[in-house]
Amino acid sequence: MKDRVKDRVIAIDGPSGSGKSTITKLLANELNFTYLDTGAMFRALAYKLDQLDIDFSGQALSNEDLMKARDFLESLDFQYAPSKDVLIKINGEDLSQKIREHHVSRLASQISKFPVVREYLAKIQKDAARERPSILEGRDIGTVIFPNAALKFFLTADNDVRARRRLKQLRAKGAGGDLSLEQIKKDIEKRDQEDSRRETAPLKKAEDAIVINTSALTIEETINQMIQAYKRRQELFK
Numbered sequence: 001m002k003d004r005v006k007d008r009v010i011a012i013d014g015p016s017g018s019g020k021s022t023i024t025k026l027l028a029n030e031l032n033f034t035y036l037d038t039g040a041m042f043r044a045l046a047y048k049l050d051q052l053d054i055d056f057s058g059q060a061l062s063n064e065d066l067m068k069a070r071d072f073l074e075s076l077d078f079q080y081a082p083s084k085d086v087l088i089k090i091n092g093e094d095l096s097q098k099i100r101e102h103h104v105s106r107l108a109s110q111i112s113k114f115p116v117v118r119e120y121l122a123k124i125q126k127d128a129a130r131e132r133p134s135i136l137e138g139r140d141i142g143t144v145i146f147p148n149a150a151l152k153f154f155l156t157a158d159n160d161v162r163a164r165r166r167l168k169q170l171r172a173k174g175a176g177g178d179l180s181l182e183q184i185k186k187d188i189e190k191r192d193q194e195d196s197r198r199e200t201a202p203l204k205k206a207e208d209a210i211v212i213n214t215s216a217l218t219i220e221e222t223i224n225q226m227i228q229a230y231k232r233r234q235e236l237f238k
Helices: 020-031 038-049 063-074 102-111 115-131 141-145 159-172 181-197 219-232
Strands: 007-013 078-083 086-090 134-138 149-156 210-213
Touching: 007 020, 007 115, 007 141, 020 134, 020 219, 038 063, 038 078, 038 086, 038 102, 038 115, 038 134, 063 115, 078 115, 115 134, 115 141, 134 141, 141 149, 149 219, 159 181, 210 219
Parallel strands: 007 134, 007 149, 149 210
Antiparallel strands: 078 086
């Protein structure tokens, strides 16, 4: 009998460099699921919140700034993928390209630690997933955003492998020329520690998540494992 308490969601969590983003997009295409780009959502909110006179660089907001941010968010008309060529539109403004600007990425990293922002986006993500089977990737998708996801994965990889992947990504973008592999590895380890210890939405494996170490796997081999797991639970997505 179908378990109707399960959300029609595939949650993919794990640390940076584990292959989450690439694999999530490919798996979504393979299964014809909606890929919810949570990173783009945070950047879109960052772009709009940057219009407020609020300093998000600290660890906490004053009561006044918190109310200002909450009121502002509640006034927004946030649309995710309203059409084929538009990824995100807020208050009628297409932000698909503007959210890629460098300063927006920096601000997105700052605002993502605040519960008022995460709670706002969690509602949008849950509403979208109710409409159609979806795939999301992050650090707390299976533990916080969709604890009742029908299928959960936790991707990981050895730190050396993750560092090499990160360096390759930077080189492909023409960046990171002054960074050594060892420095990138140290940065990864530091971020893992910070992400796992932070109070809001820490990096954590869900108890019912399927762990896949991608260190020695190709992208195709990883996706094949995930597809086999999906087929065993396919009924939950109907």
